[in-house]
Amino acid sequence: MFGRSLKLFRILGFDVRVDISWTFFALLIAMSLALGFFPAVYKGWPAATYWWMAIGGVIGVFFSIVIHELSHSLVSRAFGTGMTGITLFLFGGVAEMQGEPESAKAEFFTAIAGPAISIVLGVLFLWLGGVGGEDRTPLLALFDYLGRLNFVLAIFNMIPAFPMDGGRVLRSVLWAVKGDIRWATKWASGLGGLFGFMLMMLGLFAALSGGLVQGLWWFLIGMFIRSAAQGSYQQMEVRRLMGGVTVRDLMHKDAHVVPPSLTIGELVDKYVYEFQQTAFPVSEHGRFVGVVDTAHLKSLPREDWSRKTVREVMTPPEDAALADPAQDAIAALQSLQQGGADTLIVTEGNRVLGTLSRSDVMKLLGLKMDLESA
Numbered sequence: 001m002f003g004r005s006l007k008l009f010r011i012l013g014f015d016v017r018v019d020i021s022w023t024f025f026a027l028l029i030a031m032s033l034a035l036g037f038f039p040a041v042y043k044g045w046p047a048a049t050y051w052w053m054a055i056g057g058v059i060g061v062f063f064s065i066v067i068h069e070l071s072h073s074l075v076s077r078a079f080g081t082g083m084t085g086i087t088l089f090l091f092g093g094v095a096e097m098q099g100e101p102e103s104a105k106a107e108f109f110t111a112i113a114g115p116a117i118s119i120v121l122g123v124l125f126l127w128l129g130g131v132g133g134e135d136r137t138p139l140l141a142l143f144d145y146l147g148r149l150n151f152v153l154a155i156f157n158m159i160p161a162f163p164m165d166g167g168r169v170l171r172s173v174l175w176a177v178k179g180d181i182r183w184a185t186k187w188a189s190g191l192g193g194l195f196g197f198m199l200m201m202l203g204l205f206a207a208l209s210g211g212l213v214q215g216l217w218w219f220l221i222g223m224f225i226r227s228a229a230q231g232s233y234q235q236m237e238v239r240r241l242m243g244g245v246t247v248r249d250l251m252h253k254d255a256h257v258v259p260p261s262l263t264i265g266e267l268v269d270k271y272v273y274e275f276q277q278t279a280f281p282v283s284e285h286g287r288f289v290g291v292v293d294t295a296h297l298k299s300l301p302r303e304d305w306s307r308k309t310v311r312e313v314m315t316p317p318e319d320a321a322l323a324d325p326a327q328d329a330i331a332a333l334q335s336l337q338q339g340g341a342d343t344l345i346v347t348e349g350n351r352v353l354g355t356l357s358r359s360d361v362m363k364l365l366g367l368k369m370d371l372e373s374a
């Protein structure tokens with residue numbers, strides 16, 4: 001879901017990261033504040049003042065989002081759900097959760113915590129901004145803006161479109177009523193998808209009737225909500241179907257292991273073509289010493305195949321994609337997707353137990369989906 005993200009700092013045990021997409025968003029806010037909003041509301045101030053206010057505005061938006069996400073994370077942690085960190089991206093932030101919440105109650109309070117703190121911040125900033133009456137200094141004008149912004153943040157997030165906060169609140173209520181998280185997720189994410197679609201159509205309509213930039217924004221936000229809603233339902237289904245399946249259950253115990261002294265020519269002739277395996281664990285005296293992947297052989301000139309050995313081209317254990325036999329199969333699949341490798345080597349200590357490829361996980365998932373829908 002995320003592109004490249006940069007870790008900024010750590011607070012209360014959570015990493016705060018910024019995705020590359022957020023920098024565009026920040027730039028857009030700064031420009032629309034300095035050139036649009038502030039000059040329109042507070043006329044006659046020097047251009048430099050508007051820009052300083054805009055920079056303050058971006059910093060304020062940043063901390064408003066961080067505090068919003070942090071309150072989700074803190075409440076979730078209090079309920080015992082593992083949280084990995086906060087990432088700011090596109091037009092907001094995401095508090096990353098490991099797995100589904102424990103109970104409907106945990107989900108309700110975790111979801112409502114963000115908008116609730118945004119309302120508190122909104123009231124606080126509006127009060128600060130109003131201290132000097134209607135005749136505001138630039139600093140008070142900035143506070144007034146941040147007050148409004150936090151209200152927008154609270155209201156936008158409370159739209160009942162899963163996986164947004166409002167959609168999570170809705171899901172927790174449905175979940176509590178019927179006691180079935182799957183049914184609740186189906187309805188909440190269905191509504192989320194519908195809402196996203198409506199926003200896209202509205203954006204298209206606005207764009208065609210003259211409001212091109214605003215229409216485009218609506219369209220993009222709608223598209224984002226729609227795909228997030230669909231993605232989160234699929235993710236839950238995958239977790240449910242694959243729950244309890246470990247790497248040990250799925251791995252190939254009979255995967256062929258090669259010695260490091262083998263030449264590449266021998267590897268290709270005797271192993272790759274023979275067994276049609278794409279990644280081979282390399283083992284010496286029963287110890288795991290590396291991985292040789294056929295993908296890496298392509299860059300090797302053909303005439304070197306008879307001279308070069310596996311030892312010279314293999315990936316050392318510290319750079320190899322490894323899995324623990326007790327690891328969750330879905331977690332292993334995620335690490336495959338992140339690392340870009342196709343096969344994980346399953347090891348215990350320095351012994352090779354087998355291999356696990358993406359297609360093994362997908363095959364079982366396909367089978368389970370097929371049987372469940374019948």
Ligand SMILES: [Zn+2]
Pocket residue numbers: 068069072114115157165
């Ligand atoms: Zn939120």
